[in-house]
Amino acid sequence: MSAPIPVLICDDSAFARKQMIRALSEWNVSITEASHGLEALEAIRAGKGHLLFLDLNMPILDGYQVLERIRAQDLQTLVIVVSGDVQSEAKSRVLGLGALGFINKPIDAKLLQQSLAEYGLADELEKRQSAQPKAQGSSAPSFDELYQELSNVAMGRAGALLSELLGVFIHLPVPKVRMCASDDIAALLEQLRIESDSSGTLCQGFIGPGIAGEALLIFDQHSMEDMARLMKVEGDLTPSHQREMLLDVSNVLISAYLGELGRQLDIEFSQGVPVILGQHYHLPDPGTLKRWKRTLSIEVGYRIEGFDISCNLLLLFTDDSINALNDIARYL
Structure with a gap:
Protein backbone atom coordinates (compact mmCIF):
# COMPACT_ATOMS: atom_id res chain seq x y z
CA MET A 1 0.00 0.00 0.00
CA SER A 2 1.26 3.49 -0.83
CA ALA A 3 1.96 6.22 1.74
CA PRO A 4 -1.11 7.77 3.43
CA ILE A 5 -2.62 10.80 1.70
CA PRO A 6 -2.40 14.02 3.80
CA VAL A 7 -5.95 15.08 4.61
CA LEU A 8 -6.88 18.33 6.35
CA ILE A 9 -10.20 18.81 8.16
CA CYS A 10 -11.07 22.46 8.72
CA ASP A 11 -14.10 23.09 10.92
CA ASP A 12 -14.59 25.20 14.03
CA SER A 13 -16.68 22.38 15.55
CA ALA A 14 -14.71 19.64 17.34
CA PHE A 15 -17.78 17.42 17.03
CA ALA A 16 -17.90 17.89 13.24
CA ARG A 17 -14.19 17.12 12.96
CA LYS A 18 -14.69 13.96 15.00
CA GLN A 19 -17.54 12.89 12.70
CA MET A 20 -15.30 13.36 9.66
CA ILE A 21 -12.42 11.45 11.27
CA ARG A 22 -14.78 8.58 11.98
CA ALA A 23 -16.06 8.62 8.39
CA LEU A 24 -12.45 8.49 7.13
CA SER A 25 -11.46 5.55 9.34
CA GLU A 26 -11.38 3.06 6.45
CA TRP A 27 -9.22 5.21 4.18
CA ASN A 28 -5.44 5.35 3.84
CA VAL A 29 -5.00 8.93 5.04
CA SER A 30 -3.07 10.94 7.61
CA ILE A 31 -5.28 13.57 9.20
CA THR A 32 -4.57 17.08 10.45
CA GLU A 33 -7.24 19.27 12.07
CA ALA A 34 -7.77 23.04 11.82
CA SER A 35 -10.39 25.01 13.74
CA HIS A 36 -10.46 28.02 11.41
CA GLY A 37 -9.31 29.16 7.98
CA LEU A 38 -5.95 30.63 8.94
CA GLU A 39 -4.88 27.36 10.54
CA ALA A 40 -5.98 25.54 7.40
CA LEU A 41 -3.91 27.76 5.12
CA GLU A 42 -0.83 27.24 7.28
CA ALA A 43 -1.34 23.47 7.19
CA ILE A 44 -1.74 23.50 3.39
CA ARG A 45 1.54 25.43 3.03
CA ALA A 46 3.17 22.80 5.27
CA GLY A 47 2.07 20.02 2.92
CA LYS A 48 -0.61 18.60 5.23
CA GLY A 49 -3.59 19.23 2.95
CA HIS A 50 -3.45 17.33 -0.33
CA LEU A 51 -7.21 17.00 0.25
CA LEU A 52 -9.08 19.61 2.32
CA PHE A 53 -12.52 19.08 3.83
CA LEU A 54 -13.68 22.66 4.44
CA ASP A 55 -16.55 24.06 6.51
CA LEU A 56 -18.09 27.40 5.47
CA ASN A 57 -19.30 29.07 8.68
CA MET A 58 -16.25 29.66 10.86
CA PRO A 59 -14.69 32.49 12.89
CA ILE A 60 -11.52 34.40 11.90
CA LEU A 61 -11.57 33.20 8.27
CA ASP A 62 -14.62 31.46 6.81
CA GLY A 63 -14.73 28.87 4.05
CA TYR A 64 -15.41 31.37 1.26
CA GLN A 65 -12.37 33.41 2.28
CA VAL A 66 -10.22 30.28 2.46
CA LEU A 67 -11.20 29.34 -1.10
CA GLU A 68 -10.43 32.88 -2.30
CA ARG A 69 -6.94 32.77 -0.73
CA ILE A 70 -6.21 29.29 -2.05
CA ARG A 71 -6.96 30.58 -5.55
CA ALA A 72 -5.12 33.91 -5.13
CA GLN A 73 -2.01 32.24 -3.69
CA ASP A 74 -2.15 29.23 -6.05
CA LEU A 75 -1.98 26.76 -3.16
CA GLN A 76 -1.96 23.11 -4.16
CA THR A 77 -4.90 21.34 -2.56
CA LEU A 78 -8.14 19.67 -3.56
CA VAL A 79 -11.12 21.12 -1.68
CA ILE A 80 -14.40 19.48 -0.78
CA VAL A 81 -16.77 21.74 1.13
CA VAL A 82 -18.67 20.03 3.97
CA SER A 83 -21.33 22.39 5.28
CA GLY A 84 -24.73 22.69 6.89
CA ASP A 85 -25.47 25.65 4.60
CA VAL A 86 -27.47 23.83 1.94
CA GLN A 87 -28.59 26.87 -0.05
CA SER A 88 -28.24 26.22 -3.78
CA GLU A 89 -26.44 29.56 -4.08
CA ALA A 90 -23.88 28.48 -1.46
CA LYS A 91 -23.05 25.40 -3.53
CA SER A 92 -22.77 27.46 -6.72
CA ARG A 93 -20.46 29.98 -5.05
CA VAL A 94 -17.98 27.45 -3.66
CA LEU A 95 -17.80 25.56 -6.94
CA GLY A 96 -17.18 28.88 -8.68
CA LEU A 97 -14.31 29.51 -6.25
CA GLY A 98 -12.64 26.24 -7.19
CA ALA A 99 -14.05 23.65 -4.80
CA LEU A 100 -14.14 20.14 -6.22
CA GLY A 101 -17.47 19.30 -4.61
CA PHE A 102 -19.98 19.94 -1.84
CA ILE A 103 -21.20 17.50 0.84
CA ASN A 104 -24.13 18.28 3.11
CA LYS A 105 -23.70 17.89 6.86
CA PRO A 106 -23.97 15.73 8.86
CA LYS A 134 -5.33 9.43 14.73
CA ALA A 135 -5.53 13.15 14.06
CA GLN A 136 -3.12 15.82 15.23
CA GLY A 137 -4.75 17.88 17.96
CA SER A 138 -7.87 15.68 18.24
CA SER A 139 -9.91 16.10 21.43
CA ALA A 140 -13.31 15.03 22.67
CA PRO A 141 -16.02 17.65 22.04
CA SER A 142 -17.92 19.26 24.92
CA PHE A 143 -21.71 19.41 25.12
CA ASP A 144 -21.57 23.08 24.08
CA GLU A 145 -19.57 22.12 20.97
CA LEU A 146 -22.00 19.33 20.22
CA TYR A 147 -25.03 21.60 20.49
CA GLN A 148 -23.30 24.22 18.37
CA GLU A 149 -22.77 21.71 15.55
CA LEU A 150 -26.33 20.38 15.80
CA SER A 151 -27.49 23.98 15.66
CA ASN A 152 -25.23 24.67 12.68
CA VAL A 153 -26.93 21.96 10.63
CA ALA A 154 -30.42 23.02 11.77
CA MET A 155 -29.59 26.67 11.02
CA GLY A 156 -28.48 25.77 7.51
CA ARG A 157 -31.66 23.88 6.72
CA ALA A 158 -33.84 26.73 7.98
CA GLY A 159 -31.76 29.31 6.09
CA ALA A 160 -32.07 27.36 2.85
CA LEU A 161 -35.87 27.27 3.12
CA LEU A 162 -36.01 31.01 3.85
CA SER A 163 -33.74 31.59 0.85
CA GLU A 164 -36.15 29.65 -1.36
CA LEU A 165 -39.15 31.53 0.03
CA LEU A 166 -37.67 34.99 -0.55
CA GLY A 167 -35.43 34.30 -3.55
CA VAL A 168 -32.34 35.71 -1.81
CA PHE A 169 -29.01 34.54 -0.39
CA ILE A 170 -28.87 34.23 3.41
CA HIS A 171 -25.60 34.84 5.25
CA LEU A 172 -25.26 32.37 8.11
CA PRO A 173 -23.16 32.96 11.24
CA VAL A 174 -21.48 30.69 13.76
CA PRO A 175 -24.29 29.85 16.23
CA LYS A 176 -23.84 31.12 19.78
CA VAL A 177 -24.42 28.39 22.36
CA ARG A 178 -24.08 28.99 26.06
CA MET A 179 -25.40 27.93 29.42
CA CYS A 180 -27.06 30.89 31.14
CA ALA A 181 -27.48 31.35 34.89
CA SER A 182 -30.55 33.05 36.35
CA ASP A 183 -28.95 36.52 36.32
CA ASP A 184 -28.02 36.08 32.64
CA ILE A 185 -31.58 35.06 31.83
CA ALA A 186 -33.00 38.10 33.61
CA ALA A 187 -30.63 40.45 31.74
CA LEU A 188 -31.40 38.81 28.39
CA LEU A 189 -35.17 38.96 28.83
CA GLU A 190 -34.99 42.53 30.12
CA GLN A 191 -33.10 43.52 26.97
CA LEU A 192 -35.77 41.83 24.86
CA ARG A 193 -38.50 43.60 26.83
CA ILE A 194 -36.91 46.99 26.08
CA GLU A 195 -36.27 46.20 22.43
CA SER A 196 -39.76 44.83 21.82
CA ASP A 197 -41.17 48.38 21.80
CA SER A 198 -39.25 49.11 18.58
CA SER A 199 -39.06 45.67 17.01
CA GLY A 200 -41.07 42.73 15.81
CA THR A 201 -40.63 39.76 18.11
CA LEU A 202 -42.53 36.50 17.86
CA CYS A 203 -42.52 33.86 20.59
CA GLN A 204 -43.40 30.21 20.17
CA GLY A 205 -43.17 27.48 22.77
CA PHE A 206 -42.07 23.96 21.91
CA ILE A 207 -41.96 20.61 23.67
CA GLY A 208 -40.41 17.18 23.11
CA PRO A 209 -39.81 14.09 25.27
CA GLY A 210 -38.63 15.56 28.56
CA ILE A 211 -37.72 18.81 26.78
CA ALA A 212 -39.41 22.20 26.69
CA GLY A 213 -38.43 25.68 25.64
CA GLU A 214 -39.26 28.93 23.96
CA ALA A 215 -38.25 30.11 20.49
CA LEU A 216 -38.06 33.84 19.81
CA LEU A 217 -37.74 35.38 16.36
CA ILE A 218 -36.55 38.98 16.61
CA PHE A 219 -36.49 41.71 13.93
CA ASP A 220 -35.69 45.36 14.57
CA GLN A 221 -38.16 47.82 13.09
CA HIS A 222 -35.80 48.87 10.30
CA SER A 223 -35.47 45.27 9.15
CA MET A 224 -39.24 44.84 9.28
CA GLU A 225 -39.67 47.80 6.93
CA ASP A 226 -37.12 46.42 4.46
CA MET A 227 -38.67 42.97 4.74
CA ALA A 228 -42.01 44.48 3.78
CA ARG A 229 -40.43 45.92 0.63
CA LEU A 230 -38.78 42.58 -0.16
CA MET A 231 -42.07 40.73 0.28
CA LYS A 232 -43.84 43.42 -1.77
CA VAL A 233 -46.22 44.52 0.97
CA GLU A 234 -48.11 47.50 -0.43
CA GLY A 235 -48.90 50.62 1.57
CA ASP A 236 -47.89 51.42 5.14
CA LEU A 237 -46.52 48.70 7.43
CA THR A 238 -49.52 48.11 9.69
CA PRO A 239 -49.52 45.85 12.78
CA SER A 240 -51.50 43.37 10.70
CA HIS A 241 -48.84 43.33 7.96
CA GLN A 242 -46.10 42.99 10.56
CA ARG A 243 -47.86 40.04 12.18
CA GLU A 244 -48.32 38.30 8.82
CA MET A 245 -44.64 38.71 7.95
CA LEU A 246 -43.50 37.47 11.35
CA LEU A 247 -45.76 34.44 11.02
CA ASP A 248 -44.52 33.70 7.48
CA VAL A 249 -40.85 33.88 8.46
CA SER A 250 -41.36 32.02 11.74
CA ASN A 251 -43.20 29.21 9.98
CA VAL A 252 -40.02 28.68 7.95
CA LEU A 253 -37.23 29.39 10.41
CA ILE A 254 -38.60 28.01 13.67
CA SER A 255 -40.33 24.98 12.17
CA ALA A 256 -37.39 24.05 9.95
CA TYR A 257 -34.85 24.61 12.72
CA LEU A 258 -36.72 22.50 15.28
CA GLY A 259 -37.50 19.85 12.68
CA GLU A 260 -33.84 19.42 11.72
CA LEU A 261 -32.64 19.62 15.32
CA GLY A 262 -35.14 16.93 16.28
CA ARG A 263 -34.12 14.75 13.35
CA GLN A 264 -30.49 14.81 14.48
CA LEU A 265 -31.50 13.99 18.07
CA ASP A 266 -34.05 11.41 16.91
CA ILE A 267 -36.91 13.17 18.69
CA GLU A 268 -39.95 15.12 17.53
CA PHE A 269 -40.82 18.61 18.73
CA SER A 270 -44.37 19.94 18.94
CA GLN A 271 -44.87 23.69 18.61
CA GLY A 272 -47.34 25.91 20.39
CA VAL A 273 -49.33 28.79 18.97
CA PRO A 274 -47.04 31.69 17.95
CA VAL A 275 -47.68 35.01 19.69
CA ILE A 276 -46.37 38.55 19.15
CA LEU A 277 -44.35 39.95 22.02
CA GLY A 278 -45.88 43.10 23.47
CA GLN A 279 -49.24 42.56 21.77
CA HIS A 280 -50.49 39.18 22.96
CA TYR A 281 -47.69 38.06 25.25
CA HIS A 282 -45.34 39.59 27.83
CA LEU A 283 -42.06 38.27 29.15
CA PRO A 284 -41.84 36.94 32.73
CA ASP A 285 -41.31 39.49 35.50
CA PRO A 286 -38.14 39.45 37.65
CA GLY A 287 -39.94 37.62 40.48
CA THR A 288 -40.81 34.74 38.18
CA LEU A 289 -37.22 34.54 36.94
CA LYS A 290 -35.95 33.73 40.44
CA ARG A 291 -37.29 30.21 39.96
CA TRP A 292 -35.04 29.74 36.89
CA LYS A 293 -31.64 28.28 37.77
CA ARG A 294 -30.15 27.97 34.29
CA THR A 295 -31.09 27.60 30.67
CA LEU A 296 -29.41 26.45 27.49
CA SER A 297 -29.40 29.38 25.06
CA ILE A 298 -28.86 29.01 21.31
CA GLU A 299 -28.73 32.17 19.19
CA VAL A 300 -28.60 32.27 15.40
CA GLY A 301 -28.44 35.48 13.35
CA TYR A 302 -29.64 35.47 9.74
CA ARG A 303 -28.67 38.30 7.37
CA ILE A 304 -30.14 38.76 3.89
CA GLU A 305 -27.63 39.73 1.21
CA GLY A 306 -28.42 42.89 -0.75
CA PHE A 307 -30.88 44.17 1.87
CA ASP A 308 -30.53 45.78 5.27
CA ILE A 309 -32.41 42.90 6.85
CA SER A 310 -31.30 40.73 9.74
CA CYS A 311 -33.11 38.69 12.33
CA ASN A 312 -32.14 36.63 15.36
CA LEU A 313 -33.55 33.25 16.23
CA LEU A 314 -33.16 32.62 19.96
CA LEU A 315 -33.97 29.31 21.62
CA LEU A 316 -34.16 28.96 25.40
CA PHE A 317 -34.37 25.45 26.83
CA THR A 318 -35.71 25.11 30.39
CA ASP A 319 -33.53 23.94 33.25
CA ASP A 320 -35.38 20.62 33.41
CA SER A 321 -34.64 19.99 29.72
CA ILE A 322 -30.85 20.13 29.97
CA ASN A 323 -30.33 16.73 31.58
CA ALA A 324 -32.69 15.13 29.05
CA LEU A 325 -30.80 16.77 26.17
CA ASN A 326 -27.45 15.66 27.57
CA ASP A 327 -28.67 12.08 27.94
CA ILE A 328 -29.69 12.01 24.26
CA ALA A 329 -26.52 13.78 23.14
CA ARG A 330 -24.24 11.22 24.82
CA TYR A 331 -25.24 8.68 22.17
CA LEU A 332 -24.03 11.00 19.39
Whole structure:
Protein backbone atom coordinates (compact mmCIF):
# COMPACT_ATOMS: atom_id res chain seq x y z
CA MET A 1 0.00 0.00 0.00
CA SER A 2 1.26 3.49 -0.83
CA ALA A 3 1.96 6.22 1.74
CA PRO A 4 -1.11 7.77 3.43
CA ILE A 5 -2.62 10.80 1.70
CA PRO A 6 -2.40 14.02 3.80
CA VAL A 7 -5.95 15.08 4.61
CA LEU A 8 -6.88 18.33 6.35
CA ILE A 9 -10.20 18.81 8.16
CA CYS A 10 -11.07 22.46 8.72
CA ASP A 11 -14.10 23.09 10.92
CA ASP A 12 -14.59 25.20 14.03
CA SER A 13 -16.68 22.38 15.55
CA ALA A 14 -14.71 19.64 17.34
CA PHE A 15 -17.78 17.42 17.03
CA ALA A 16 -17.90 17.89 13.24
CA ARG A 17 -14.19 17.12 12.96
CA LYS A 18 -14.69 13.96 15.00
CA GLN A 19 -17.54 12.89 12.70
CA MET A 20 -15.30 13.36 9.66
CA ILE A 21 -12.42 11.45 11.27
CA ARG A 22 -14.78 8.58 11.98
CA ALA A 23 -16.06 8.62 8.39
CA LEU A 24 -12.45 8.49 7.13
CA SER A 25 -11.46 5.55 9.34
CA GLU A 26 -11.38 3.06 6.45
CA TRP A 27 -9.22 5.21 4.18
CA ASN A 28 -5.44 5.35 3.84
CA VAL A 29 -5.00 8.93 5.04
CA SER A 30 -3.07 10.94 7.61
CA ILE A 31 -5.28 13.57 9.20
CA THR A 32 -4.57 17.08 10.45
CA GLU A 33 -7.24 19.27 12.07
CA ALA A 34 -7.77 23.04 11.82
CA SER A 35 -10.39 25.01 13.74
CA HIS A 36 -10.46 28.02 11.41
CA GLY A 37 -9.31 29.16 7.98
CA LEU A 38 -5.95 30.63 8.94
CA GLU A 39 -4.88 27.36 10.54
CA ALA A 40 -5.98 25.54 7.40
CA LEU A 41 -3.91 27.76 5.12
CA GLU A 42 -0.83 27.24 7.28
CA ALA A 43 -1.34 23.47 7.19
CA ILE A 44 -1.74 23.50 3.39
CA ARG A 45 1.54 25.43 3.03
CA ALA A 46 3.17 22.80 5.27
CA GLY A 47 2.07 20.02 2.92
CA LYS A 48 -0.61 18.60 5.23
CA GLY A 49 -3.59 19.23 2.95
CA HIS A 50 -3.45 17.33 -0.33
CA LEU A 51 -7.21 17.00 0.25
CA LEU A 52 -9.08 19.61 2.32
CA PHE A 53 -12.52 19.08 3.83
CA LEU A 54 -13.68 22.66 4.44
CA ASP A 55 -16.55 24.06 6.51
CA LEU A 56 -18.09 27.40 5.47
CA ASN A 57 -19.30 29.07 8.68
CA MET A 58 -16.25 29.66 10.86
CA PRO A 59 -14.69 32.49 12.89
CA ILE A 60 -11.52 34.40 11.90
CA LEU A 61 -11.57 33.20 8.27
CA ASP A 62 -14.62 31.46 6.81
CA GLY A 63 -14.73 28.87 4.05
CA TYR A 64 -15.41 31.37 1.26
CA GLN A 65 -12.37 33.41 2.28
CA VAL A 66 -10.22 30.28 2.46
CA LEU A 67 -11.20 29.34 -1.10
CA GLU A 68 -10.43 32.88 -2.30
CA ARG A 69 -6.94 32.77 -0.73
CA ILE A 70 -6.21 29.29 -2.05
CA ARG A 71 -6.96 30.58 -5.55
CA ALA A 72 -5.12 33.91 -5.13
CA GLN A 73 -2.01 32.24 -3.69
CA ASP A 74 -2.15 29.23 -6.05
CA LEU A 75 -1.98 26.76 -3.16
CA GLN A 76 -1.96 23.11 -4.16
CA THR A 77 -4.90 21.34 -2.56
CA LEU A 78 -8.14 19.67 -3.56
CA VAL A 79 -11.12 21.12 -1.68
CA ILE A 80 -14.40 19.48 -0.78
CA VAL A 81 -16.77 21.74 1.13
CA VAL A 82 -18.67 20.03 3.97
CA SER A 83 -21.33 22.39 5.28
CA GLY A 84 -24.73 22.69 6.89
CA ASP A 85 -25.47 25.65 4.60
CA VAL A 86 -27.47 23.83 1.94
CA GLN A 87 -28.59 26.87 -0.05
CA SER A 88 -28.24 26.22 -3.78
CA GLU A 89 -26.44 29.56 -4.08
CA ALA A 90 -23.88 28.48 -1.46
CA LYS A 91 -23.05 25.40 -3.53
CA SER A 92 -22.77 27.46 -6.72
CA ARG A 93 -20.46 29.98 -5.05
CA VAL A 94 -17.98 27.45 -3.66
CA LEU A 95 -17.80 25.56 -6.94
CA GLY A 96 -17.18 28.88 -8.68
CA LEU A 97 -14.31 29.51 -6.25
CA GLY A 98 -12.64 26.24 -7.19
CA ALA A 99 -14.05 23.65 -4.80
CA LEU A 100 -14.14 20.14 -6.22
CA GLY A 101 -17.47 19.30 -4.61
CA PHE A 102 -19.98 19.94 -1.84
CA ILE A 103 -21.20 17.50 0.84
CA ASN A 104 -24.13 18.28 3.11
CA LYS A 105 -23.70 17.89 6.86
CA PRO A 106 -23.97 15.73 8.86
CA ILE A 107 -21.34 13.49 7.31
CA ASP A 108 -21.20 9.70 7.60
CA ALA A 109 -19.07 6.93 6.09
CA LYS A 110 -21.60 5.96 3.40
CA LEU A 111 -22.13 9.53 2.21
CA LEU A 112 -18.37 10.15 2.20
CA GLN A 113 -17.66 7.03 0.15
CA GLN A 114 -20.31 7.98 -2.42
CA SER A 115 -18.86 11.49 -2.67
CA LEU A 116 -15.26 10.34 -3.02
CA ALA A 117 -16.30 8.00 -5.82
CA GLU A 118 -18.28 10.79 -7.51
CA TYR A 119 -15.28 13.15 -7.38
CA GLY A 120 -12.84 10.49 -8.63
CA LEU A 121 -10.84 10.26 -5.39
CA ALA A 122 -11.73 6.79 -4.13
CA ASP A 123 -8.88 5.04 -5.96
CA GLU A 124 -6.32 7.66 -4.96
CA LEU A 125 -7.12 7.48 -1.25
CA GLU A 126 -7.41 3.66 -1.13
CA LYS A 127 -8.99 1.60 1.60
CA ARG A 128 -6.91 0.78 4.65
CA GLN A 129 -6.81 -2.32 6.84
CA SER A 130 -5.63 -0.78 10.11
CA ALA A 131 -7.65 0.99 12.77
CA GLN A 132 -9.04 4.49 12.60
CA PRO A 133 -6.31 7.10 11.96
CA LYS A 134 -5.33 9.43 14.73
CA ALA A 135 -5.53 13.15 14.06
CA GLN A 136 -3.12 15.82 15.23
CA GLY A 137 -4.75 17.88 17.96
CA SER A 138 -7.87 15.68 18.24
CA SER A 139 -9.91 16.10 21.43
CA ALA A 140 -13.31 15.03 22.67
CA PRO A 141 -16.02 17.65 22.04
CA SER A 142 -17.92 19.26 24.92
CA PHE A 143 -21.71 19.41 25.12
CA ASP A 144 -21.57 23.08 24.08
CA GLU A 145 -19.57 22.12 20.97
CA LEU A 146 -22.00 19.33 20.22
CA TYR A 147 -25.03 21.60 20.49
CA GLN A 148 -23.30 24.22 18.37
CA GLU A 149 -22.77 21.71 15.55
CA LEU A 150 -26.33 20.38 15.80
CA SER A 151 -27.49 23.98 15.66
CA ASN A 152 -25.23 24.67 12.68
CA VAL A 153 -26.93 21.96 10.63
CA ALA A 154 -30.42 23.02 11.77
CA MET A 155 -29.59 26.67 11.02
CA GLY A 156 -28.48 25.77 7.51
CA ARG A 157 -31.66 23.88 6.72
CA ALA A 158 -33.84 26.73 7.98
CA GLY A 159 -31.76 29.31 6.09
CA ALA A 160 -32.07 27.36 2.85
CA LEU A 161 -35.87 27.27 3.12
CA LEU A 162 -36.01 31.01 3.85
CA SER A 163 -33.74 31.59 0.85
CA GLU A 164 -36.15 29.65 -1.36
CA LEU A 165 -39.15 31.53 0.03
CA LEU A 166 -37.67 34.99 -0.55
CA GLY A 167 -35.43 34.30 -3.55
CA VAL A 168 -32.34 35.71 -1.81
CA PHE A 169 -29.01 34.54 -0.39
CA ILE A 170 -28.87 34.23 3.41
CA HIS A 171 -25.60 34.84 5.25
CA LEU A 172 -25.26 32.37 8.11
CA PRO A 173 -23.16 32.96 11.24
CA VAL A 174 -21.48 30.69 13.76
CA PRO A 175 -24.29 29.85 16.23
CA LYS A 176 -23.84 31.12 19.78
CA VAL A 177 -24.42 28.39 22.36
CA ARG A 178 -24.08 28.99 26.06
CA MET A 179 -25.40 27.93 29.42
CA CYS A 180 -27.06 30.89 31.14
CA ALA A 181 -27.48 31.35 34.89
CA SER A 182 -30.55 33.05 36.35
CA ASP A 183 -28.95 36.52 36.32
CA ASP A 184 -28.02 36.08 32.64
CA ILE A 185 -31.58 35.06 31.83
CA ALA A 186 -33.00 38.10 33.61
CA ALA A 187 -30.63 40.45 31.74
CA LEU A 188 -31.40 38.81 28.39
CA LEU A 189 -35.17 38.96 28.83
CA GLU A 190 -34.99 42.53 30.12
CA GLN A 191 -33.10 43.52 26.97
CA LEU A 192 -35.77 41.83 24.86
CA ARG A 193 -38.50 43.60 26.83
CA ILE A 194 -36.91 46.99 26.08
CA GLU A 195 -36.27 46.20 22.43
CA SER A 196 -39.76 44.83 21.82
CA ASP A 197 -41.17 48.38 21.80
CA SER A 198 -39.25 49.11 18.58
CA SER A 199 -39.06 45.67 17.01
CA GLY A 200 -41.07 42.73 15.81
CA THR A 201 -40.63 39.76 18.11
CA LEU A 202 -42.53 36.50 17.86
CA CYS A 203 -42.52 33.86 20.59
CA GLN A 204 -43.40 30.21 20.17
CA GLY A 205 -43.17 27.48 22.77
CA PHE A 206 -42.07 23.96 21.91
CA ILE A 207 -41.96 20.61 23.67
CA GLY A 208 -40.41 17.18 23.11
CA PRO A 209 -39.81 14.09 25.27
CA GLY A 210 -38.63 15.56 28.56
CA ILE A 211 -37.72 18.81 26.78
CA ALA A 212 -39.41 22.20 26.69
CA GLY A 213 -38.43 25.68 25.64
CA GLU A 214 -39.26 28.93 23.96
CA ALA A 215 -38.25 30.11 20.49
CA LEU A 216 -38.06 33.84 19.81
CA LEU A 217 -37.74 35.38 16.36
CA ILE A 218 -36.55 38.98 16.61
CA PHE A 219 -36.49 41.71 13.93
CA ASP A 220 -35.69 45.36 14.57
CA GLN A 221 -38.16 47.82 13.09
CA HIS A 222 -35.80 48.87 10.30
CA SER A 223 -35.47 45.27 9.15
CA MET A 224 -39.24 44.84 9.28
CA GLU A 225 -39.67 47.80 6.93
CA ASP A 226 -37.12 46.42 4.46
CA MET A 227 -38.67 42.97 4.74
CA ALA A 228 -42.01 44.48 3.78
CA ARG A 229 -40.43 45.92 0.63
CA LEU A 230 -38.78 42.58 -0.16
CA MET A 231 -42.07 40.73 0.28
CA LYS A 232 -43.84 43.42 -1.77
CA VAL A 233 -46.22 44.52 0.97
CA GLU A 234 -48.11 47.50 -0.43
CA GLY A 235 -48.90 50.62 1.57
CA ASP A 236 -47.89 51.42 5.14
CA LEU A 237 -46.52 48.70 7.43
CA THR A 238 -49.52 48.11 9.69
CA PRO A 239 -49.52 45.85 12.78
CA SER A 240 -51.50 43.37 10.70
CA HIS A 241 -48.84 43.33 7.96
CA GLN A 242 -46.10 42.99 10.56
CA ARG A 243 -47.86 40.04 12.18
CA GLU A 244 -48.32 38.30 8.82
CA MET A 245 -44.64 38.71 7.95
CA LEU A 246 -43.50 37.47 11.35
CA LEU A 247 -45.76 34.44 11.02
CA ASP A 248 -44.52 33.70 7.48
CA VAL A 249 -40.85 33.88 8.46
CA SER A 250 -41.36 32.02 11.74
CA ASN A 251 -43.20 29.21 9.98
CA VAL A 252 -40.02 28.68 7.95
CA LEU A 253 -37.23 29.39 10.41
CA ILE A 254 -38.60 28.01 13.67
CA SER A 255 -40.33 24.98 12.17
CA ALA A 256 -37.39 24.05 9.95
CA TYR A 257 -34.85 24.61 12.72
CA LEU A 258 -36.72 22.50 15.28
CA GLY A 259 -37.50 19.85 12.68
CA GLU A 260 -33.84 19.42 11.72
CA LEU A 261 -32.64 19.62 15.32
CA GLY A 262 -35.14 16.93 16.28
CA ARG A 263 -34.12 14.75 13.35
CA GLN A 264 -30.49 14.81 14.48
CA LEU A 265 -31.50 13.99 18.07
CA ASP A 266 -34.05 11.41 16.91
CA ILE A 267 -36.91 13.17 18.69
CA GLU A 268 -39.95 15.12 17.53
CA PHE A 269 -40.82 18.61 18.73
CA SER A 270 -44.37 19.94 18.94
CA GLN A 271 -44.87 23.69 18.61
CA GLY A 272 -47.34 25.91 20.39
CA VAL A 273 -49.33 28.79 18.97
CA PRO A 274 -47.04 31.69 17.95
CA VAL A 275 -47.68 35.01 19.69
CA ILE A 276 -46.37 38.55 19.15
CA LEU A 277 -44.35 39.95 22.02
CA GLY A 278 -45.88 43.10 23.47
CA GLN A 279 -49.24 42.56 21.77
CA HIS A 280 -50.49 39.18 22.96
CA TYR A 281 -47.69 38.06 25.25
CA HIS A 282 -45.34 39.59 27.83
CA LEU A 283 -42.06 38.27 29.15
CA PRO A 284 -41.84 36.94 32.73
CA ASP A 285 -41.31 39.49 35.50
CA PRO A 286 -38.14 39.45 37.65
CA GLY A 287 -39.94 37.62 40.48
CA THR A 288 -40.81 34.74 38.18
CA LEU A 289 -37.22 34.54 36.94
CA LYS A 290 -35.95 33.73 40.44
CA ARG A 291 -37.29 30.21 39.96
CA TRP A 292 -35.04 29.74 36.89
CA LYS A 293 -31.64 28.28 37.77
CA ARG A 294 -30.15 27.97 34.29
CA THR A 295 -31.09 27.60 30.67
CA LEU A 296 -29.41 26.45 27.49
CA SER A 297 -29.40 29.38 25.06
CA ILE A 298 -28.86 29.01 21.31
CA GLU A 299 -28.73 32.17 19.19
CA VAL A 300 -28.60 32.27 15.40
CA GLY A 301 -28.44 35.48 13.35
CA TYR A 302 -29.64 35.47 9.74
CA ARG A 303 -28.67 38.30 7.37
CA ILE A 304 -30.14 38.76 3.89
CA GLU A 305 -27.63 39.73 1.21
CA GLY A 306 -28.42 42.89 -0.75
CA PHE A 307 -30.88 44.17 1.87
CA ASP A 308 -30.53 45.78 5.27
CA ILE A 309 -32.41 42.90 6.85
CA SER A 310 -31.30 40.73 9.74
CA CYS A 311 -33.11 38.69 12.33
CA ASN A 312 -32.14 36.63 15.36
CA LEU A 313 -33.55 33.25 16.23
CA LEU A 314 -33.16 32.62 19.96
CA LEU A 315 -33.97 29.31 21.62
CA LEU A 316 -34.16 28.96 25.40
CA PHE A 317 -34.37 25.45 26.83
CA THR A 318 -35.71 25.11 30.39
CA ASP A 319 -33.53 23.94 33.25
CA ASP A 320 -35.38 20.62 33.41
CA SER A 321 -34.64 19.99 29.72
CA ILE A 322 -30.85 20.13 29.97
CA ASN A 323 -30.33 16.73 31.58
CA ALA A 324 -32.69 15.13 29.05
CA LEU A 325 -30.80 16.77 26.17
CA ASN A 326 -27.45 15.66 27.57
CA ASP A 327 -28.67 12.08 27.94
CA ILE A 328 -29.69 12.01 24.26
CA ALA A 329 -26.52 13.78 23.14
CA ARG A 330 -24.24 11.22 24.82
CA TYR A 331 -25.24 8.68 22.17
CA LEU A 332 -24.03 11.00 19.39
